[in-house]
Structure formats: C-alpha cells, structure tokens
Amino acid sequence: MRYLFLLLFSGIITTYSVEAQEKAPRAAAQKLHMAEFFIDQLYVDSVDENALVEAGIRGMLSNLDPHSTYSTPEEVKALQESIKGEFVGIGIQYRMQNDTLYVIRALDGGPSKKAGIMDGDQIIAANGQPIVGSHITTKDISDLLRGPRKSKVELTLFRDGQPHLLSIERNTIPINTIPAAYMLTPAVGYINLESFNTNSHVEFISALKALKKKGLKDLILDLRGNSGGLLNIAVDISNEFLKAKERIVYAQGKRVDLGSFYATGSGKFKDGRLIILQDEYSASASEILSGAIQDWDRGLILGRRSFGKGLVQRPVDLLDGSMIRLTIARYYTPSGRHIQKPYAKGSDNQLKYRMELLDRLDRGELVHPDSIMVVDSLSFRTLVKGRSVYGGGGIMPDIFIPVDSVLLSPVFRGLNQPDTLNPLFKFIHSQRSTILSSYDSTRFIESYVVPEDLTVSIRKALMKGYKDTTDSQVDILSVDKFINSWLKSLIARDLYGDLVYYQVRNKTDQGVLKSLEVLNSDTYRAELN
Numbered sequence: 001m002r003y004l005f006l007l008l009f010s011g012i013i014t015t016y017s018v019e020a021q022e023k024a025p026r027a028a029a030q031k032l033h034m035a036e037f038f039i040d041q042l043y044v045d046s047v048d049e050n051a052l053v054e055a056g057i058r059g060m061l062s063n064l065d066p067h068s069t070y071s072t073p074e075e076v077k078a079l080q081e082s083i084k085g086e087f088v089g090i091g092i093q094y095r096m097q098n099d100t101l102y103v104i105r106a107l108d109g110g111p112s113k114k115a116g117i118m119d120g121d122q123i124i125a126a127n128g129q130p131i132v133g134s135h136i137t138t139k140d141i142s143d144l145l146r147g148p149r150k151s152k153v154e155l156t157l158f159r160d161g162q163p164h165l166l167s168i169e170r171n172t173i174p175i176n177t178i179p180a181a182y183m184l185t186p187a188v189g190y191i192n193l194e195s196f197n198t199n200s201h202v203e204f205i206s207a208l209k210a211l212k213k214k215g216l217k218d219l220i221l222d223l224r225g226n227s228g229g230l231l232n233i234a235v236d237i238s239n240e241f242l243k244a245k246e247r248i249v250y251a252q253g254k255r256v257d258l259g260s261f262y263a264t265g266s267g268k269f270k271d272g273r274l275i276i277l278q279d280e281y282s283a284s285a286s287e288i289l290s291g292a293i294q295d296w297d298r299g300l301i302l303g304r305r306s307f308g309k310g311l312v313q314r315p316v317d318l319l320d321g322s323m324i325r326l327t328i329a330r331y332y333t334p335s336g337r338h339i340q341k342p343y344a345k346g347s348d349n350q351l352k353y354r355m356e357l358l359d360r361l362d363r364g365e366l367v368h369p370d371s372i373m374v375v376d377s378l379s380f381r382t383l384v385k386g387r388s389v390y391g392g393g394g395i396m397p398d399i400f401i402p403v404d405s406v407l408l409s410p411v412f413r414g415l416n417q418p419d420t421l422n423p424l425f426k427f428i429h430s431q432r433s434t435i436l437s438s439y440d441s442t443r444f445i446e447s448y449v450v451p452e453d454l455t456v457s458i459r460k461a462l463m464k465g466y467k468d469t470t471d472s473q474v475d476i477l478s479v480d481k482f483i484n485s486w487l488k489s490l491i492a493r494d495l496y497g498d499l500v501y502y503q504v505r506n507k508t509d510q511g512v513l514k515s516l517e518v519l520n521s522d523t524y525r526a527e528l529n
C-alpha cells in the first residue's frame with residue numbers, strides 16, 4: 001500500500017491504495033493525456049497547461065455530483081486548517097473599514113495580546129508593506145500576518161493618533177467551534193456549535209461540564225449555520241446523547257462500505273431534555289447528529305428543513321498539493337433515511353443545486369411549513385415512538401420556526417454590506433472607551449440602549465438605493481426594533497466577544513425563545529409521545 005489518505009465526510013482515518021488505479025482501464029486516461037498534449041503543442045495561441053488540467057479535472061467532477069470537488073493547493077491549506085482546528089498567526093480578529101485594518105480583538109493568550117496589541121488599534125503596515133487601500137484583499141492580509149511558527153512580523157500600528165512599532169512572534173492559534181455556552185435559565189443551558197473540527201468534541205465536553213456545574217438539566221444545542229465537518233466528531237458528539245448500541249449512522253457505496261457507527265453508552269448527557277436548533281444551512285455532520293437524535297426520539301428538532309447533504313467524500317491528494325474530494329458513499333440515519341437532496345449532473349446543474357436554497361425562499365418554504373416538499377414514498381418511522389420522518393432532502397424539523405418576516409423585507413437586502421455598517425463601525429471606534437468604562441458585560445446585556453440616531457442612520461443606509469421602498473411601505477417600528485437588537489449584538493461582539501454577542505442576540509432570537517417555550521410547557525412531552 002503506497003499512500004494513506006484521510007476520509008473526510010469529512011472524516012474517518014482509513015487507507016486507500018493507489019495500486020487500484022493501476023488496474024483500471026488505461027484507454028480513457030491515454031485519450032485525455034493525448035488531448036492535453038496536442039492542445040499544448042498545436043493550439044494557435046500559447047496555453048496554460050496547469051489551467052487546462054485543472055479545467056479538465058473540474059469538468060470530470062462536475063459530471064459526478066455537487067460534492068465531488070477539486071481544490072487548489074491554497075484551498076487545501078485553508079481546508080486543512082479548518083479541519084485541524086488551528087492555524088499559525090498572530091491571533092487577532094479584524095475588519096477592513098474605509099480601506100483600513102482595525103483590530104476588533106486581540107485574542108486572549110495569543111501572540112498579539114502578549115505583545116501589547118489593543119482592541120481598536122489600526123494596523124497600517126506589516127514588515128514595511130502597507131496594509132491600506134481598496135486594493136488590499138483578505139488573502140493579502142493573511143499572507144502578511146501569517147507565517148511559520150516562531151517567525152516574527154514587524155507591525156506598524158496607529159493608536160491615539162500616534163504610530164507604534166511592535167514585533168510579534170507567530171504561534172499556533174486554535175480555531176474554536178463553540179463561541180457560546182451559557183445558562184439561559186437556572187436549568188436550561190445553551191451551546192452554539194459552529195462546525196465539527198478535530199477539537200469540537202473536546203470543546204463540547206468542556207462546555208457541557210461547565211454548564212452541569214451551574215445546574216444544567218436541559219440543553220438547547222444550536223446547529224444553525226453549521227455546514228458540517230468531520231464524521232467521527234459528529235459520531236462522538238452524538239454518542240453523548242444516546243444509549244449503548246444505538247446506531248448513529250451508517251454509510252455504503254458501490255465499492256466502499258464504511259459500516260455502522262454505534263453509541264457506546266458512555267455519553268455525558270443521556271437523560272436531560274434536548275432541543276436541537278437547525279436551519280437550511282445546517283448540513284452534513286450537523287444532519288448526522290440531528291438525524292440520530294430524531295430517529296431515536298431522543299430530543300426535538302426545531303427550525304427549518306436542513307440543507308440535505310447525505311454524501312461521503314474521500315480526499316485524494318495530488319502531486320502538487322492540490323486535492324480531489326471524491327464522493328465514495330451515501331450515509332443513512334438510524335431509521336434508514338438517505339437525506340441527500342436531489343441533484344442533476346453537469347456544471348449548469350451544479351449551479352442550480354447551489355441556488356436551491358433560493359428556490360425554497362421563492363416557494364415560501366422558509367415561512368410556511370406547508371410549502372415543504374415532502375415525498376410520502378420516502379416516509380420512515382422513528383425507532384422508539386414510531387413517529388413519521390422523511391428522507392429525500394434534509395432533516396425535517398419536529399417543530400417549524402419561520403424566518404423572521406422582517407428579514408424578508410427588501411430593506412434588509414444590504415444587511416451586511418460595508419457601506420451599510422460604516423455608521424456602526426465609526427460609532428464603535430469613537431465610543432469604545434466610553435462604553436467599556438460605563439458597562440461591564442452583564443450591565444451591557446441588561447441595560448445598554450442603542451442610540452436612536454445610530455438606528456436611524458442604519459435604517460437610512462439600508463433603504464438607500466431602493467427607490468420603491470419608502471417609510472410608508474415598511475413597518476418602521478418593527479424594522480427599528482430589529483435594527484436595535486441587531487446593532488446591540490454587533491456592538492457586544494466588538495467590545496466583549498462572541499459569548500456576549502450570543503447572550504444579547506438570544507434575548508430576541510425566535511429559535512431560542514420557541515425552544516424555551518417548548519421546554520416550559522407540555523409540548524416537549526407531547527411531541528415525543
């Protein structure tokens with residue numbers, strides 16, 4: 001056996017022999033090689049041979065399925081960092097505002113914090129190279145700030161109207177996947193899990209232990225926006241909720257049978273009530289977890305239909321550091337559901353596949369549960385209570401929660417555009433010291449009020465450019481109420497960090513409020529009977 005590859009669904013360590021390639025018919029491969037050779041040798045203009053090969057690979061994969069993909073060496077590096085759960089850098093969160101890099105946060109324990117970088121600093125150069133101007137990209141910034149572990153970068157900062165020089169030694173920075181874990185009530189805990197990387201299970205156990213010390217009885221696990229990650233981590237976290245020998249997932253393909261994965265009975269939260277929040281962006285490993293919980297009637301799924309990714313990919317490393325992620329199997333929930341949403345082959349159809357979430361919006365599915373397309377022939381029964389569940393396109397929620405209707409207004413199309421948020425960024429930069437000196441995080445959550453003039457300026461920025469949208473066409477009271485809550489959460493994130501951001505946001509979040517309502521009534525028991 002010549003090479004080892006990581007199977008990522010991402011994710012079990014397994015082996016794959018490239019000797020199998022040598023047994024495959026060579027005629028097709030020779031034909032492809034000849035075509036590339038003659039194009040390179042005879043075409044009227046010069047060609048980029050590497051670009052031709054990459055286009056050929058992408059073309060072949062586009063005729064398979066939407067999740068068999070090609071990644072360049074640069075993309076592979078970023079993917080490996082997200083899976084491994086760490087990167088080498090200086091440890092800051094930042095944003096570009098008016099062509100200037102502002103430090104939102106110097107991460108605790110990171111190189112920048114130790115070197116003296118402060119929240120709100122402007123970084124104007126790295127190793128003498130300017131970091132200003134509209135031409136600066138995120139990749140440019142990453143290339144300047146990241147580098148080998150123990151290497152140094154000389155930063156030029158602007159603080160209080162004065163330049164400062166700092167030398168920072170780069171180090172390993174963890175990528176945390178749980179930005180918030182706290183008690184919503186004396187008995188109900190909340191954990192937000194953003195992805196499933198190498199460290200996620202350890203993070204989850206740590207969060208769970210901390211909440212148990214604070215009185216945790218019931219848990220709300222927020223998987224909204226979680227697009228997945230490592231299969232083995234999804235299995236490990238699912239194990240925390242299930243009884244011994246309960247199957248979590250199984251995966252089968254034409255030539256690959258990954259078998260079944262079962263709970264061991266060693267879980268740390270097998271008895272408390274459990275609610276999982278999901279949305280149309282919850283995919284892959286998230287759906288393995290939700291599917292196992294739903295099939296065993298272990299908890300309730302609240303939200304909207306999940307993305308619908310039920311295919312397993314194996315990474316195949318190529319000689320130049322690029323990678324093919326090739327679909328090798330389909331996975332199934334414990335009841336036997338295959339939840340991959342339909343797709344057609346070909347590059348044009350792959351674009352339609354990626355736009356499918358917009359189709360859900362157009363059909364009204366994000367607002368009305370009756371608009372969800374359920375295939376009766378793909379009906380299954382849960383394994384304890386015998387409730388009806390469905391395959392063929394994501395995990396259907398037990399309790400539907402529509403998108404906030406305010407967000408569907410044309411006013412909010414530019415919600416996260418830089419021009420829209422410029423008034424907010426200016427406000428935070430000018431008021432940072434004042435707010436921090438007047439409010440600790442607890443007082444901020446409970447009593448801080450967003451200034452009315454900031455709310456009005458953001459509303460005007462949102463409505464700018466939409467000639468058909470006037471004050472008379474929107475419910476200004478509802479819009480401003482939403483903007484106030486949204487702005488307060490963004491100010492909280494900048495000044496106090498992710499935990500306070502979620503504590504502010506969840507005060508008005510419909511998913512969290514509905515979850516608490518279900519736990520505080522007979523709904524939870526009724527749904528699982």
